[in-house]
Amino acid sequence: xxxxxxRLHKRLGLGTSTDSDIRLSTTVDGYLADALFRDDSALTAVxxxxxxxxxxxxxxxxxxxxxxxxxxxxxxDGARRCVRVPAWQxxxxxxxxxxxxxxxxx
Numbered sequence: 001x002x003x004x005x006x007r008l009h010k011r012l013g014l015g016t017s018t019d020s021d022i023r024l025s026t027t028v029d030g031y032l033a034d035a036l037f038r039d040d041s042a043l044t045a046v047x048x049x050x051x052x053x054x055x056x057x058x059x060x061x062x063x064x065x066x067x068x069x070x071x072x073x074x075x076x077d078g079a080r081r082c083v084r085v086p087a088w089q090x091x092x093x094x095x096x097x098x099x100x101x102x103x104x105x106x
Contacts, residue, residue, distance in 0.1 A: 004048055007090045008035055012046070028080070031072045045073040045082040048090070 005024045012022050012035060022037040028045050035046040047069055052062035066084055073082040 004050065004087055004090060005034060008046065008048060008085070011090055012037060028073050029075060031069070033073055033082075042081050045080060047073060047082065047084045049084050049086045051087065 001024075009022055009024055022035060024035050026033055026036045028036060033045040034048045037044055037046075047066065049066050052059050057065075070082050070084055074080050
């Protein structure tokens with residue numbers, strides 16, 4: 001299995017309750033998400049941003065495509081929470097990987 005997916009699973013487990021269901025490499029409405037889990041009764045799709053890589057994709061185009069994928073994973077009405085996690089953040093020393101992605105409550 002992909003080492004980044006394993007690292008993501010480990011990091012998501014640190015920030016959620018032990019009974020949360022984390023699914024890796026799953027499809028959401030026909031689109032591939034790196035992870036899907038339920039946290040605080042909300043379904044969250046996670047997309048690992050691995051960077052443009054060596055396939056000569058300009059960085060600006062890569063980032064635009066990542067945001068397009070986020071939009072597709074969020075669903076037509078944007079009801080599903082979806083976050084993009086740069087791969088380097090999987091190796092950060094944060095307690096909760098998605099803490100900075102939490103939606104502010106009013």
